[in-house]
């Protein structure tokens with residue numbers, strides 16, 4: 001059996017599903033193919049993690065009509081405190097001084113999934129096809145082909161589906177990108193992120209902490225009440241030992257690295273680890289296939305930018321698709337790439353530079369790092385630029401800047 005769509009999105013994770021919601025009511029017939037439906041064990045997108053959403057992403061999710069569902073689970077970030085363990089200097093970004101209600105929001109990935117799946121149920125012109133794993137495709141390499149045919153794994157709903165445009169939102173390994181022969185630039189960092197939810201004895205509502213340690217960055221994101229979402233970077237060689245610690249020893253080790261600014265870190269939930277690296281596709285599109293989200297760019301989570309960046313991919317593609325006509329036409333996809341490239345380049349470079357400056361193979365000498373943080377705190381333009389990156393407000397005018405000098409050793 002063969003069915004025809006205007007657009008087929010491969011991957012119904014956070015990015016593919018967001019695109020589906022964005023294209024609802026666009027007059028295009030859209031299908032989203034997902035190998036592991038929401039709620040299934042092992043679903044890679046809607047797992048135990050939480051995501052720090054930038055203010056710009058909140059605005060985007062409001063436009064998509066999913067923010068009202070998410071807001072119940074979203075904990076605002078009103079302050080970001082960045083410090084370097086054992087060195088002078090700390091940078092502080094304050095929402096009040098930036099003239100915004102919050103710099104961002106922390107939301108559990110499962111809540112993002114629930115809101116997106118709810119919205120997709122009523123999405124006009126959009127069909128979620130799951131479980132459906134794409135096993136192969138043809139017709140995407142040349143612009144002369146009018147259609148791309150996608151073959152689903154044997155035994156699944158429809159054997160072959162056709163579309164004028166295929167979006168690969170199938171994650172970092174992106175089998176679609178690989179099959180299309182689009183190369184990648186990749187830089188493994190030799191690090192993994194250990195994530196867990198923890199609770200603390202002296203919570204500070206709205207305060208998020210990013211702490212650079214000799215082993216790598218450690219972030220504590222407020223989830224509301226006394227709960228924090230921990231993202232703790234480890235060198236790969238040290239990861240197994242930390243995962244194997246019992247809870248009491250784990251908490252002691254975490255406390256030693258994070259310090260006492262939130263009081264005692266008293267409980268820890270399930271721990272999980274994610275290998276970290278930078279992956280960037282060499283082409284944004286080829287033929288009738290375009291890449292999006294992790295398939296296009298996978299970043300270290302140090303600056304919490306991956307999904308935020310991807311929501312801007314969704315926005316750009318939706319805008320490039322506004323003119324009526326062939327959705328897979330080269331001019332549409334060239335416009336998408338044109339809209340995305342400057343932002344993507346900036347965020348990829350910023351994130352990579354942060355990882356390498358603070359924890360890479362050739363870390364910046366301690367004094368320079370301290371100066372970097374002091375400069376970020378005292379230098380208005382740098383501080384404003386950092387705040388705007390965190391908020392995802394590119395081009396937005398931020399009236400004030402935060403200037404808080406901390407001379408004490410942190």
Ligand SMILES: Cc1cc2nc3c(=O)[nH]c(=O)nc-3n(C[C@H](O)[C@H](O)[C@H](O)COP(=O)(O)OP(=O)(O)OC[C@H]3O[C@@H](n4cnc5c(N)ncnc54)[C@H](O)[C@@H]3O)c2cc1C
Pocket residue numbers: 010011012013014015016033034035036043044045046049050051052053132133134135169170171172175193195231274292293294295301304305306307308309310
């Ligand atoms: C520890 C950690 C913390 C993070 N924190 C933040 C943060 O605070 N803020 C932020 O903005 N970003 C953060 N990120 C990044 C963010 O998680 C990613 O940007 C986001 O998950 C990318 O989503 P995606 O949909 O592109 O890919 P994925 O989440 O990998 O989803 C891909 C989907 O495609 C499906 N799929 C794959 N192959 C096929 C196939 N052949 N057929 C059908 N379906 C297929 C998969 O089942 C999956 O559902 C973090 C990442 C990590 C690792």
